Amino acid sequence: MKAWLLAARPKTLPAAVVPVWVGATPLLIDDNPFSGSWFLFWCTLGSCICIQIATNLFNDAVDHRKGADTAKRLGPKRVTASGMLSPGVVMIGALGFCLAASVIAIPLILEHGWVIVGIGAGSLLFSYGYTGGPFPLAYRGMGELFVILFFGFVAVSGSYFVQAGEWGGLEILTLGLQCGLYSSVLIAINNLRDIAEDSASGKRTLAVRYGKTFARAEIVVFCFLPVLLWMVVLPENLLSLLLGLIPAIVGAVISFAVSRTEPGSRYNRYLALGALQLILFAFAATLTAALP
Secondary structure: OHHHHHHHOHHHOHHHHHHHHHHHHHHHOOOOOOOOOHHHHHHHHHHHHHHHHHHHHHHHHHHHHHOOOOOOOOOOOOOOOOOOOOHHHHHHHHHHHHHHHHHHOHHHHHHHOHHHHHHHHHHHHHHHHOOOOOOOHHHHOOHHHHHHHHHHHHHHHHHHHHHHOOOOOHHHHHHHHHHHHHHHHHHHHHHHHOHHHHHHHOOOOHHHHHHHHHHHHHHHHHHHHHHHHHHHHOOOOHHHHHHHHHHHHHHHHHHHHHHHOOOOOOHHHHHHHHHHHHHHHHHHHHHHHHOO
16 A cells, blocks of 8 residues: 555645646635535546546656666655566556546536546546657656646636636636646656656656756746736735735745755755645635635
8 A cells, every 4th residue: 555655646646636726716615606516626626636646657657667767766766666566557556547537527527528528538648648658748858838738727727617617718727827837846846856867768858958957947937937927917906916926935945946956855855845836826826716
């Protein structure tokens, strides 16, 4: 059980929880008894968490097979590379979570039809295609783009659609982009930490392609562009503006830390700060939606 918990990578799960939370919240707390469904919210959340875990399991097995994860890695232990679980068992586990995600999503399909099937099928396909298949996105420097698209726009807009039965406007798209950018902080820190190992294994992340200076600048952009978007698009009053600035405090700490520290195991602490920044954004968005 310990090995499976490690393989699920619980510290990455905020990237699955926050978009659903942010996308669904406006209709769950608007005091309208005819809008929003907590049952559909929990189904959406459960399905997204299962897809996230499946992605992590595919990543664990595929990275080991391609030599991107070794016993010398600086990040958290990987169960396949460390021999705790065999690659085949981890792949079966990933497929099991894909199946669980599909079953949990059945009420969403019954409520909204083929739109949910399309979103779910694409998400499941790319949960493997992130590191596996003929065109693995993470190995082509497209990991950040994947996260912005699926953990940002798709997850937030899809969660809003589940609650409203229609697509949101500029505000929901902005929240989706912000979620994607904040989630990409995690990917960018991870890639900067692993730049030497990834370079040796042929994993051509953006950090490997363009170097440490670019990777550090990328992290700064991912931390502060969401704040700029908040200031321009979302605030309705001074309080909501101030709420949106809260994640910037953590973003400043992360940006300063990566600029002063060479890639190494200390970056695992910065990943935790990245997750905290994402969660603080979710609280800011929730509190803003609750303001009169």
